[in-house]
Amino acid sequence: MRFIDGSDPILSWWTAIVVVLVVTAVVYVLLQQIIAAAAAIEGTVSEIWTKGQRVANNTIHIATLYRTEELVQAILGRAARIAASAAAIEQHAKTCPGCPACIASKRSRAR
Numbered sequence: 001m002r003f004i005d006g007s008d009p010i011l012s013w014w015t016a017i018v019v020v021l022v023v024t025a026v027v028y029v030l031l032q033q034i035i036a037a038a039a040a041i042e043g044t045v046s047e048i049w050t051k052g053q054r055v056a057n058n059t060i061h062i063a064t065l066y067r068t069e070e071l072v073q074a075i076l077g078r079a080a081r082i083a084a085s086a087a088a089i090e091q092h093a094k095t096c097p098g099c100p101a102c103i104a105s106k107r108s109r110a111r
Helices: 009-059 062-095 099-110
Strands: none
Touching: none
């Protein structure tokens, strides 16, 4: 076996070609790994983006829910007053034997 000392140009040429091919193969494998990792990262980022948009779509209505809650509280307050008035009318109707006349007399006094 001869050592490469630069005296045989053909052996030096083939050695250089083999070295270039080995380096090219290593670079190709490493680049393929980088491309695969980048594709995996892109897929994960895309999934995160999609889920983030879903979260944003679900949470954008929270402010509307606060306004709805305020309106429901107002309705409940009015409903409580209506229920109290209905209870007062019911109580009056139970104790007043001439209730239709009572109501008619109140209307005529109001005019």
